[in-house]
Amino acid sequence: MRTNWAGNHAYRAARLHRPTTLDELRAVVAAAPSLRALGSRHAFTAIADAGEQVVLDGLPADVMLDGDTVSFNAGLTYGELAEHLEGRAALHNLASLPHISVAGAIGTGTHGSGTGNLATAVRALELVTSDGEVVTARRGDPDFDGMVVHLGRLGVLTRLTLDTEPPFAVAQRVFEGLSWEALSEHFDALFSAAYSVSVFTRWKDVDMVWLKGRDALPETLYDATPATVERHPIIELDPVNCTAQLGRPGPWWDRLPHFRMGFTPSHGAEVQAEYLIPREHAVAAIQALRALTLPHLLVSEIRTIAADALWMSPAYGRDSVGLHFTLERVPVDGVLRAIEAALAPFDPRPHPGKLHLKPGTYERADDFETLAARLDPRGAFVAQA
Template sequence: MSTNWAGNVTYRAARLHEPRTLDELRAVVAAAPSIRALGSRHTFNAIADADEQVSVRGLPADVVLDEDAVTFNAGLTYGELAQQLDGRALHNLGSLPHITVAGAIATATHGSGTGNLATAVRALELVTSTGELVTARRGDPDFDGMVVHLGRLGVLTRLTLDTEPFYEVGQRVFEGLSWDALLEHFDAILSATYSVSVFTRWDAVDMVWLKARGTPPETLYDARPATVDRHPIIELDPVNCTAQLGRPGPWWDRLPHFRMGFTPSHGAEIQAEYVLPREHAVHAIQALRALTVPHLLVSEIRTISADALWMSTAYERDSVAFHFTFERVPIEGVLRDVEAALAPFEPRPHPGKAHLQPGTYPRADDFARLAERLDPRGAFRVTEPR
């Protein structure tokens, strides 16, 4: 039996299918009583688990570039896709270029400020539980419900993403920002550049990472610029992190926190994340600062633009995300305290990360009806992630 990336979840799946053709994939899916797609395993709950699993990474990459879009095998990682864009760029990347595009899209994984990664989807193709190949494009009636599909509609096989002209990004880290400055100027700080991450362990603001299209600013209120590269977990060697100190570089080598080709992040960890309306950010920070949060390696605060995708954590609300990286130990009690502290602020947990309580989504009933229609056998709806 296999495990997820962090080793905190052992999959019950008795078999992992790795088809090499679309027809093979369709046959596998149609025959399986219970099945889920498996990507880079960078999830921290059972969202990718079922009696059987299937990976589309064995299908041809078949990258097709158009003037302002790219179409490709959804099982590619962002790092693999970035290398084939030939002078084009994506609007955003997550912290890790190692994750599959399909997995990031399915769970509304985000970058910072410019909208979650799924907002770039222009068209998609998936195989339903009857083996049917279904396609949808932006503007189609069900499209906004199909993009962030949580693995419950089918197996995503191909995607078309918006692209834009190539751009460079400069990254600078600031240290020692006071809580007073962060709370008083929260909106200005989190909007200071194209992407902003605040790292903390709730006793102090450890770092603020600014990623700018062009040159990042050299001052940030009462913080001081770091004089060496940093890792988000401040005690760790930054050798695997993307270059800082304001040095410009290609978008794909600055927007992520971690470099391609290296082991990302801490490894033996469990991640959780909660997304709230942005207007609650300051009060949520104050609530979290009042907690004792054991086993915490680091927290990250970022913002996300509102979108129209039914099951997105940022659906119809500009949002702030509170991310937690914990040691790989039992954390149910910690999550219970964190969720209780955030409960007044309408939190929506990242569906691929550890959590206890689900969020509230205005289009959840519409999504359930869409799942019943696209998955009449219930083959993708047997596992509720926690």
């Protein structure tokens, strides 16, 4: 039985395909009555489930740098891609874990912190539609903004071209003991204090603020104090597998994530939920969440994400704040109901690959469904679970 990363979902797919050529993949896609692509399985919902599944790790990596772009097999993980880019190019941002597949992160609008979500780096894409045809699109093409965050609904994403920039160094510093008063009063300045800013909390106190800087990091942060030892986002845990802190600079790929590439993330111990709300409501939403009692919560993370134009991105059309919840792997519907009720006045959009009860509202949702009907007229990629 195949399960997702957390073990909270068992895939019902009766068959897993691992093609080794594009032609084999096209034949698989054209023949399957119900199909989804399976990446690194770091989704906590049934978004990757269908009657059959296909993985892309049998296809060549085929990484090609060309000027300020890199193209590659979309099934690569960010860690694998970074190995190919080492010393030659960099990406603008990474998620907390480098172990996730690029296609999966792009297809669900996954983000880092501060800049636009990871999907905003997509310059061009290639996917195989349900009739086995190869469709390509480039930034600026009609419907391109609807194809990037594809939710697994449009076809199998086979190849991506991403924007790159010259390699850069990042240093990371952790501050502890920030007051809620300081966070509320200085919210915008706080989240502009570094290239990437993450606040970790269990909602009683602010446990930590992680700053990742491409330039000099601040020595002070309001009423917080600099940590004198390295920290894990869950403060009681050993930080041995976290990326280096204490202001020591390192390459972009080894500082932008919270966790190092050279270890396997723990499986089965947690599930995750996340909601993006308009940035202007951040302080009010935080106050609403602080009023809750949230059993099974391991830690929450607060981050900011720039607005984008990708139709089904949770940050579509609005600068956003991501409110993330890492929970024990137990039934958590009651916790989700409480969180969603508290956030309801702020128009939350849940991360589609993480646990949630209610979908978000998207202005271009009807346009996306029209696009999906055109690219998948036989409904092979319609969600079945």
